[in-house]
Amino acid sequence: MNTRKRSESVQFTLRLSQAQAERFNKIQGELNVKSKSDVFDYLVTFASAKRDDQEILFYSLIDRLGEMIGKRLQHVETVNQLHLALTDSFIKYAVSALPDVPAQLLEAARFRGTQIYERINITAAREFQRRRKSDAYEPSSLGIDEDPEALT
Known part of the structure; x- marks a missing residue:
């Protein structure tokens, strides 16, 4: 059984403007890599990682908002329960204090x-x-x- 992973080879041609080609070559020089496929791999990895970070941030913000709303609703529920308990106590007192008619x-x-x-x-x-x-x-x-x- 062969345990080595096979890499797929996909070839495509990039049509870049002069400015894009210059930026691509500048990035290749900054990364100090020999092939253009390494530059392409870096750019794809960087872009997808940035998107993943934004997605994680978005979902964490939604979770935090949900927690805040949950806590607010718990506060409201506590106040409602206190109100009901006080009303119940008052009604029981008032009924017990009323004389027979x-x-x-x-x-x-x-x-x-x-x-x-x-x-x-x-x-x-x-x-x-x-x-x-x-x-x-x-x-x-x-x-x-x-x-x-x-x-x-």
Whole structure:
């Protein structure tokens, strides 16, 4: 079994302008190589390596962006979970502190509770709109660090 690698021989002709031929010869002199195929090999290797470096850089930037977005979403999820936990605790406290309503007043109490609930929702919506128009939801106001390096 022959373990030597066979090299393929491909021949082609380069048609170069005068300026291109001069640059090609200059590169051959700088590399201190004898054949034009060595110059061609160097140029192809250099160009493909540069492309590979750019591709690696691009994918690393995409990965970093994905990590940053993931961390931001984790921060938002944490705040949402805290909000839900606080709301749950408040509702449990409020329900436990309410007195029992006599049966004859139950209908009036439900009606009054519904009106209060609607007013609370309207007040919350107005407050949300007011904050949205101000800078209350800007990252700096929310305590979110804008520096990407601070997230790592």
